[in-house]
Amino acid sequence: MTREEDFIDQVEGYLDEYEGQTPLPEMVRDAVRAQLPTTRQISPLPGPLRILDMTVTVPPAARYGLVAAAAVAAVIAGGALFGGPNLGGGPTPTPVPIPTPPILSGDALEAGTYRLTVVGVVATITVPPGWANVQGIGVGKDIPDVSFAAVVFWPSDAEAAHVYSDPCRWQDGYVDPPVGPTVDDLITALANQPQRGESVPIDVSIDGYRGKMVELTVPDDINFADCDGGQFYSWEGRFHQAPGQVDRIYVLDVDGRRLVIDAHFTPGTSAGDLAEQQAVLDSIRLDGR
Amino acid sequence: MERRLVELAMRGDEEAFDMLVGQLGDSLHSVARRILRDTTLAQDATQQALLDMWRNLPRLRDPDHFEAWAYRLLVNACHAEARRERRHRGNLRLLPHDEPMVPDSASRIATQDQLDQAFRQLSVEHRTVVVLVHYRGMTPTEAADAMGTPVGTARSRLHYALMSLRAAIDAEARVATKRGTA
Numbered sequence: 001m002t003r004e005e006d007f008i009d010q011v012e013g014y015l016d017e018y019e020g021q022t023p024l025p026e027m028v029r030d031a032v033r034a035q036l037p038t039t040r041q042i043s044p045l046p047g048p049l050r051i052l053d054m055t056v057t058v059p060p061a062a063r064y065g066l067v068a069a070a071a072v073a074a075v076i077a078g079g080a081l082f083g084g085p086n087l088g089g090g091p092t093p094t095p096v097p098i099p100t101p102p103i104l105s106g107d108a109l110e111a112g113t114y115r116l117t118v119v120g121v122v123a124t125i126t127v128p129p130g131w132a133n134v135q136g137i138g139v140g141k142d143i144p145d146v147s148f149a150a151v152v153f154w155p156s157d158a159e160a161a162h163v164y165s166d167p168c169r170w171q172d173g174y175v176d177p178p179v180g181p182t183v184d185d186l187i188t189a190l191a192n193q194p195q196r197g198e199s200v201p202i203d204v205s206i207d208g209y210r211g212k213m214v215e216l217t218v219p220d221d222i223n224f225a226d227c228d229g230g231q232f233y234s235w236e237g238r239f240h241q242a243p244g245q246v247d248r249i250y251v252l253d254v255d256g257r258r259l260v261i262d263a264h265f266t267p268g269t270s271a272g273d274l275a276e277q278q279a280v281l282d283s284i285r286l287d288g289r
Numbered sequence: 290m291e292r293r294l295v296e297l298a299m300r301g302d303e304e305a306f307d308m309l310v311g312q313l314g315d316s317l318h319s320v321a322r323r324i325l326r327d328t329t330l331a332q333d334a335t336q337q338a339l340l341d342m343w344r345n346l347p348r349l350r351d352p353d354h355f356e357a358w359a360y361r362l363l364v365n366a367c368h369a370e371a372r373r374e375r376r377h378r379g380n381l382r383l384l385p386h387d388e389p390m391v392p393d394s395a396s397r398i399a400t401q402d403q404l405d406q407a408f409r410q411l412s413v414e415h416r417t418v419v420v421l422v423h424y425r426g427m428t429p430t431e432a433a434d435a436m437g438t439p440v441g442t443a444r445s446r447l448h449y450a451l452m453s454l455r456a457a458i459d460a461e462a463r464v465a466t467k468r469g470t471a
Contacts, residue, residue, distance in 0.1 A: 008423065011454055014404040015323060015424040022322040024314035028332050032310060032339045036303045039340055041347050107412065135449045145439050155456055224444075230428055237455055241444035266441055 003162065004236050005171065008229075108132050109139065113283070118153040121254045125151070126283035128276050138262075139280060147269035148241065149277045151284075154260035162236035163189040167196070168227035174236075183251045183258060187212040190234065190249055195219050204250060206261070207286045211252030218245040220267075242266040250281075255288030295352035298343070306343055313356065314339070316425075317363050323420045324367045326409055330374060331367075338366040360425070360435040364417055371413040400458055407457030415450035418443050 101124055104114040113126040118137055127139045134140045138152030154160050161179040163186070164170040179189045187201045191214045199215040218240045224230055231239040234247065244267035252259045263281055265274060291312075297305035317338060321331040341362045349358055408416060414436070421432035433443035 007451075007455055007458065010400060010458060011404065011419070011451065012423050014401045014408070015420065018401050018405055019319075019322055022315075022319040022331075024310075024318040024335060025332060028318070028336050028339075029307075029310055029314060031336055032343075033303075033307060035340060036306065036343055039344055041301055041344055135453050137452070140445075142442065142445070144442055148441060148445055155452070156459065159455075225428060225430070237452060239444075239448055241448060242441040 004233070005229075007237075104133050104136050104139070106133055114139075116153060118155045119157050119257050119259055121153075121257055121259050121286055121288040123153060123287075124283075124285045125280060127280055131276070131280070141273055141276065143273075147266050147273065149265035149269045149273050150263070151277060151280045152262045152264070154238070154262060156237070157258050157260065159236040160238070160258075160260045161186060163193060164233050164235060166194055167232050167234055167240075168222070170231070170233040171228040181258070183211050183253050186258065186260070187214050187249070187251050190214050190216060193234065195222075196234075204252075206250060206252055206281070206284050209252045209254050209259075209286055209288075211250060211259075213248055213250045216247045216249060218243055218247075220244045238262070240264075252286075254286050257288045259286070259288070292352045295346075295349070295355045299346045299349060299352065301347075306346070309355075310339055313359060317359065320360070320420055320425055321363060321367050323424055324364075324413060324417050325370060326416070327374075330370045334366040334370040335363065337369070338363040341366065357431065357434060360421070360427075361437065364421075364435050365437070367417065368413060403457040403460060404454055407454050411450050411453060415446050415453075418446045419450045419454070422447055 101113040101115045104116040104125070109127055109131055111127060111129045111131075113124050114133075115122065115124050116137060117123070125139060131139045131141050134150055134152055137155050138150055140148060140150030140152075142148045163175045163179055164173070165175045166172055175189050175192075179185050190196075191199065191201050193216070195218075197215065197217040199217075201212045201214040204211055204213045216234060218232055220243050222232060222243050224232055224243075233239045234249075240247070245264060247262055247264040250261040250263065252261070261281075261284070263277060265277060269277075294305045294309050294312075298309055314335070318331060318335045321334045321338075322328070325331045325334060338359070342359055345362070349355060408419070411419070417436060418429075418432050421427045421435055422429060427435065429444050429447060430440050432447075433440040436443060438446075
């Protein structure tokens, strides 16, 4: 049993046991019975029978939108990664006093700068309007039915280092030999994961801290239901939300700590939102001391 | 769920509907209890969902989808109860903390307590998807249908909810390790 399965077992055990038996109280059933005679049923809809659809499919127009958005994203990413100021070989990390903006918390966020701490690294991040807190470890922009873009700081290096040998058949286990402690070790394991596209790791730096970035994709035609447990996992705890999703995984060495930042977006994310995501990435300031 | 009972209830048969409540009521209430983490709110939500079912049954187009439709109404009722409660008590109200019902080893209880605290801190939407998938055993697609959200949103909520729960377990493990080495 992998640690992921063990964790899921703990969650399901908690849900099963912690509340104990919770049958419908008889008084509720009695109250419903009592109200039926005075609760009028609405009349049936006219017209042919329509079966409720349990599946969610992406309409063709939306899929074309995804392709277009992905193309725009590639242009933006190319500009940011190959022409921007964050190219690898950046300056030696210069300690900069980090101000004390508010801790990232709540749901919706006002535009501004927020602080969070992961793997012993204090980070500040500046978000534009319309972005929300993602569990205190990142920020995201969710447009229901359309797209989701986020920048998330992975909270555990030990989890990220548990890269699955096959993201769809993840119950087969982790890569062997295990991922080593360096930035290169982790980025290489991720880049070699099957079904993740042809991305080659590149040198990057964020706030002067050097590292590598690899772009991982989820296959467009994958059906998550065909994968183990109905999920497609990159590493322990990191499963993905949509076919065609793109994750740009930044792995940095921050004063001796390996920090993983996952900038991801689903198909359909607009060029504007991708530019906002890049701006969020560019705003990151780090302090691992 | 017996199709014949659903068809009778759709035509206004109260006895048939009561039998459906008998078949599905415990499960609906268990889900509501776990989403809302409050006995009174869960009872109110389940009662409201059952009455909504009765009222709207004639418009259910496919009796074979009764159960999925019932969970959708239940989730709506749970979210409505949660919104109502927030308006009454403010956004920062802590959910009441009940004692665990099942005795177990100290470490398991400690882990479940940590999980419980983390679970209560999730938004009602995040709790909903965890309960539907990991308690009811729905697929993310079915959970999305019950919640009325795109499947990507359901998956995203599930992912971040589990991440929070995992962090709670890891924190408990670190505390236990410190206790063991102290």
